[in-house]
Amino acid sequence: MNTSVKELEKVVVRFSGDSGDGMQLAGNMFTNVSAGLGCSVSTFPDYPAEIRAPQGSLSGVSGFQVSVGSGVHTPGDQCNVLIAMNPAALKQNIKFLAPGGVVIIDIDTFKSEGLKKAMFETEDAIKELGITAQVVEVPITSMTKAALADTGMDLKSMLKCRNILALGLVCWLFDRPLDAVKHLLKNKFAKKPAVYDANCRVLDAGYDYGHNIHASVSTYRIETEDIRPGVYTDINGNTATAWGLIMASEKAGRPLFLGSYPITPATDILHELAKRKDLGVKAVQMEDEIAGVCSAIGASFAGNLAVTSTSGPGLALKSEGIGLAVIAELPLVVIDVQRGGPSTGLPTKTEQTDLMQALYGRNGESPIVVVAPASPTDCFTMAFEACRIAIEHMTPVILLSDAFIGNGSSAWRVPDADEYPTIHPRYVPAELREAWKPYMRDEENLARYWAIPGTEGLTHRLGGLEKDSATGAISTDPVNHEKMVNLRRRKVELIANDIPELEVLGDPSADTLLVGWGGTYGHLRSAAEEMCREGEPVAFAQFRYINPLPANTRKVFSQYKRVIVAELNTGQMADYLQAKMPEINIKRINKIQGQPFMIQEVKDAVKRIISEAKNA
Amino acid sequence: MEENKTFCAADYKSNQSVRWCPGCGDHAILNSLHKAMATVGVPPHMTAVISGIGCSSRLPYYMNTYGFHTIHGRAAAIATGFKVANPEMTVWQISGDGDGLAIGGNHFIHAVRRNIDINMLLFNNKIYGLTKGQYSPTSDRGFVSKSSPYGTTEDPFIPAELVFGARGNFFARSIDVELQTSQEVLVAAARHKGASVVEILQNCVIFNNGIHNFITDKEHRAERTIHLRHGEKMLFGPNNERGLVQDGFLLKAVTVGEDGYTLDDVLVHDAHCPSNFLHQQLAMMDGHDLPLAVGVIRDVEAPVYNDEVTEQVAEVRARKGFDTLRDMILAGETWEVK
Numbered sequence A: 001m002n003t004s005v006k007e008l009e010k011v012v013v014r015f016s017g018d019s020g021d022g023m024q025l026a027g028n029m030f031t032n033v034s035a036g037l038g039c040s041v042s043t044f045p046d047y048p049a050e051i052r053a054p055q056g057s058l059s060g061v062s063g064f065q066v067s068v069g070s071g072v073h074t075p076g077d078q079c080n081v082l083i084a085m086n087p088a089a090l091k092q093n094i095k096f097l098a099p100g101g102v103v104i105i106d107i108d109t110f111k112s113e114g115l116k117k118a119m120f121e122t123e124d125a126i127k128e129l130g131i132t133a134q135v136v137e138v139p140i141t142s143m144t145k146a147a148l149a150d151t152g153m154d155l156k157s158m159l160k161c162r163n164i165l166a167l168g169l170v171c172w173l174f175d176r177p178l179d180a181v182k183h184l185l186k187n188k189f190a191k192k193p194a195v196y197d198a199n200c201r202v203l204d205a206g207y208d209y210g211h212n213i214h215a216s217v218s219t220y221r222i223e224t225e226d227i228r229p230g231v232y233t234d235i236n237g238n239t240a241t242a243w244g245l246i247m248a249s250e251k252a253g254r255p256l257f258l259g260s261y262p263i264t265p266a267t268d269i270l271h272e273l274a275k276r277k278d279l280g281v282k283a284v285q286m287e288d289e290i291a292g293v294c295s296a297i298g299a300s301f302a303g304n305l306a307v308t309s310t311s312g313p314g315l316a317l318k319s320e321g322i323g324l325a326v327i328a329e330l331p332l333v334v335i336d337v338q339r340g341g342p343s344t345g346l347p348t349k350t351e352q353t354d355l356m357q358a359l360y361g362r363n364g365e366s367p368i369v370v371v372a373p374a375s376p377t378d379c380f381t382m383a384f385e386a387c388r389i390a391i392e393h394m395t396p397v398i399l400l401s402d403a404f405i406g407n408g409s410s411a412w413r414v415p416d417a418d419e420y421p422t423i424h425p426r427y428v429p430a431e432l433r434e435a436w437k438p439y440m441r442d443e444e445n446l447a448r449y450w451a452i453p454g455t456e457g458l459t460h461r462l463g464g465l466e467k468d469s470a471t472g473a474i475s476t477d478p479v480n481h482e483k484m485v486n487l488r489r490r491k492v493e494l495i496a497n498d499i500p501e502l503e504v505l506g507d508p509s510a511d512t513l514l515v516g517w518g519g520t521y522g523h524l525r526s527a528a529e530e531m532c533r534e535g536e537p538v539a540f541a542q543f544r545y546i547n548p549l550p551a552n553t554r555k556v557f558s559q560y561k562r563v564i565v566a567e568l569n570t571g572q573m574a575d576y577l578q579a580k581m582p583e584i585n586i587k588r589i590n591k592i593q594g595q596p597f598m599i600q601e602v603k604d605a606v607k608r609i610i611s612e613a614k615n616a
Numbered sequence B: 001m002e003e004n005k006t007f008c009a010a011d012y013k014s015n016q017s018v019r020w021c022p023g024c025g026d027h028a029i030l031n032s033l034h035k036a037m038a039t040v041g042v043p044p045h046m047t048a049v050i051s052g053i054g055c056s057s058r059l060p061y062y063m064n065t066y067g068f069h070t071i072h073g074r075a076a077a078i079a080t081g082f083k084v085a086n087p088e089m090t091v092w093q094i095s096g097d098g099d100g101l102a103i104g105g106n107h108f109i110h111a112v113r114r115n116i117d118i119n120m121l122l123f124n125n126k127i128y129g130l131t132k133g134q135y136s137p138t139s140d141r142g143f144v145s146k147s148s149p150y151g152t153t154e155d156p157f158i159p160a161e162l163v164f165g166a167r168g169n170f171f172a173r174s175i176d177v178e179l180q181t182s183q184e185v186l187v188a189a190a191r192h193k194g195a196s197v198v199e200i201l202q203n204c205v206i207f208n209n210g211i212h213n214f215i216t217d218k219e220h221r222a223e224r225t226i227h228l229r230h231g232e233k234m235l236f237g238p239n240n241e242r243g244l245v246q247d248g249f250l251l252k253a254v255t256v257g258e259d260g261y262t263l264d265d266v267l268v269h270d271a272h273c274p275s276n277f278l279h280q281q282l283a284m285m286d287g288h289d290l291p292l293a294v295g296v297i298r299d300v301e302a303p304v305y306n307d308e309v310t311e312q313v314a315e316v317r318a319r320k321g322f323d324t325l326r327d328m329i330l331a332g333e334t335w336e337v338k
Helices: A023-036 A087-096 A112-117 A140-147 A155-159 A162-173 A178-188 A193-212 A237-252 A267-279 A289-301 A312-328 A355-360 A378-393 A403-407 A478-498 A518-533 A553-558 A572-580 A599-615 B025-040 B056-062 B075-085 B097-103 B105-114 B159-165 B179-191 B218-224 B277-283 B305-320 B325-330
Strands: A005-008 A010-018 A040-046 A061-069 A079-084 A097-106 A134-138 A219-222 A230-236 A256-260 A282-285 A305-310 A332-338 A369-371 A396-402 A409-413 A461-463 A512-517 A539-543 A545-547 A562-567 A586-590 B047-051 B066-069 B090-096 B119-124 B170-175 B196-201 B225-228 B242-247 B250-255 B292-299 B335-337
Touching: A010 A023, A010 A087, A010 A162, A010 A219, A023 A040, A023 A061, A023 A162, A023 A178, A023 A230, A023 A409, A023 B335, A040 A403, A061 A087, A079 A087, A079 A162, A087 A097, A087 A112, A097 A162, A140 A155, A140 A162, A140 A193, A155 A193, A162 A178, A162 A193, A162 A219, A178 A193, A230 A237, A237 A256, A237 A267, A237 A305, A237 A332, A237 A378, A237 A396, A237 A403, A237 B325, A256 A267, A256 A289, A256 B075, A267 A282, A267 B305, A267 B325, A282 B075, A282 B305, A289 A305, A289 A312, A289 A332, A289 B066, A289 B075, A289 B105, A305 A312, A305 A378, A312 A332, A312 A355, A312 A396, A332 A378, A332 A403, A355 A369, A355 A396, A355 A545, A355 A572, A369 A378, A378 A396, A378 A403, A378 A478, A396 A403, A396 A518, A403 A518, A461 B056, A512 A518, A512 A572, A512 A599, A518 A539, A518 A562, A518 A599, A553 A572, A562 A572, A562 A599, A572 A586, A586 A599, B025 B056, B025 B119, B025 B179, B047 B056, B047 B075, B056 B066, B056 B090, B075 B090, B075 B097, B075 B105, B075 B305, B090 B097, B097 B105, B097 B119, B097 B159, B105 B119, B105 B159, B119 B179, B159 B170, B159 B196, B159 B277, B170 B179, B170 B277, B179 B196, B179 B292, B218 B225, B250 B277, B277 B292
Parallel strands: A005 A219, A010 A079, A079 A097, A097 A134, A256 A282, A256 A305, A305 A332, A332 A396, A369 A396, A461 B066, A512 A539, A512 A562, A562 A586, B047 B066, B047 B090, B090 B119, B119 B196, B170 B196, B225 B292
Antiparallel strands: A010 A061, A040 A061, A040 A409, A230 A409, A230 B335, A369 A545, B170 B292, B242 B250
């Protein structure tokens, strides 16, 4: 057996076990320690849909996949090391193992009871699954018990430490320092010193076990990156979204209000902002989705930076409210963490199927700004941008996140406040106060001015009825209506002057442009980079600003022989772009399985489209 | 009623011409509201009037305050967000029976349950007027309308019952034509901290003319209504000769001096009683066996949602508050790359 030290640019580890086995914690700690060593990291937790499935059952398996190394943009298609804490976890996760990968199992759980719960028909799970990869059988449960034998802990408490024994072994495998793990454990169990001590013991035991089986497993040395100096933290997309809103609130000088209603996979944004009363945030859980958006509209009228967070079904319910914010020209940020649809669909799985709903899902001519973060950490930037655009242009903005980046995490450098621009609310200018009417506009960007209730001399009435463009009174005048429709449309179009241009990565001189939007960035960028390295150059561009499109979009597209739009739906962005640019030959790559792209399948599809074009 | 010296009713009137039908009950309610606002004396720029959709919801356009004419049924939710975001403002929320109790029923009961400090005016004309005459959730069983040509086959809500079901702490009632009563209850609603629901029986002169006539007919009004005032005997009738007494678990109308009933037997109204049992009995009286109650029926202090939010923010900030997002993040799990 090969027992060398393998050197890898990046490595993918998948922790899997029962949902009560603490796989997320072990995975997070491995991630944070790796990031602290200068690796770039990308993670994705894979929770079971059931809240509490029976222990040891197939439906109760929880997974956590992390990619660490250099040039990491995704959690990886397949894993190099799979940790399976029980037979069910092995059965559910063996499909994620890469060729040449290693499986580590807790052999103590592969007894008849555990095998039966996982619906194995024989006593030999490895053979039954046809596993040919190297399987390291580790007595994780019995070693955990042995390490804690003299602590006086009860059995249940002891078994809760199994995940950390597995972590110790993985740390040995990848040469991660235990001191860093112990530091994390100390913070985690700050109020439970006995639990901290027990976890340190099993961590050491797992690490030492690795030393003792050194003869039979290869260890890995993972590359690090030159990472920008600074303070880092591990952040998932939903938390990043919440924090981006707070940063915008600080930069705009307006208090932050969230009106929301629980919905998977967006609820963590509500959770985080509910905690942030320590920063003065007001997060209100309303009685339904409609009340979520409506309370935010009320808060916006009242002068707050107002936000509502939801997923696709909630966005549908909020449509009428968003239309009110469109006609009242109030700043409003609507966050849609997309999931599989239609209807209740696949609530815990990822999809990009709400684009058309975001762009067009309202009655009347109702233009709106749509932006989409590209990665977990980009959620911070794009949440900030959504707020900046909403406030400075007096318009609702929809932020299209998704379950993949919302739950996925990366290491993130904590920015200084001065790295983000000041946001300038368009208050009524002093010189206009005497003559001010509610629909007077900033000449440059056509934004209506924001008169904050409580200000003397600026009392006014807004509403969902069409208003006269000059006086702000109710108007049914046909010509005025057309004028107002065009003003609202033009206002949104002009935002193209206030957003970054579309950036081309990969090999910009290639004749094929691979295009995506939002949360598929990591997979598409990796696919393009790998193809460039493999001698099949591809240019790559990811849209983060969708309506309006970046000003240079047509210019960029016109430079390529073919444009391939890859997205997790049946072609909504491709249709949108094709309608805007009929002259461009747009090809499509689509996947609607509730799962992110795999890098390999994107590469295969791009190659197929290129070769079909060449053969045509 | 003490007069406020700073503002008069005209200070709350906008320059827009009022577009309700001639003879509509809304005119009288609007006048009562202007006067009540002047009495309370909150400056126009510290007042917001937020409405849904329907005839009554046009009201904000006639106010010289901050105003928002929103979408059907959602005024209570929008007013809730407004008040939490800007608690210094006094917020009035205007709805009709269709807007507030049908499409907006969920927001109505939750605003009441939360006890958000807004004044919720419910103009009850038992009809959809703006859509030209369909039955509403307060229309009586059998009511014939354009959408119920053979009569409805459903029972109505009684708004007060919803308020008590949602554990409301303030409920008052008036009749559009009784300007004095309307002003009195609107002022009380404004002064009550928490969600204050005021039901105003309003006449739709076009589509449901006379719907409240059984109550409002001048000839019978004195015997079919009772004006409740905290601390006063529950007396009614043309000469205040009738009174309400307790009869087992129920209320009973008696004539003082007859059947052995004296003035001492007549109940004294206690709007501040924490138990809502008798308040509910009083609010459910409909003018038939017992007189319909107007005035402030329940007015009880309870924790106010927006105050609690503000206090919790202050409490958390005092205990472990951060000045900036960055401070908060740095206090958590981080590592440094040099």
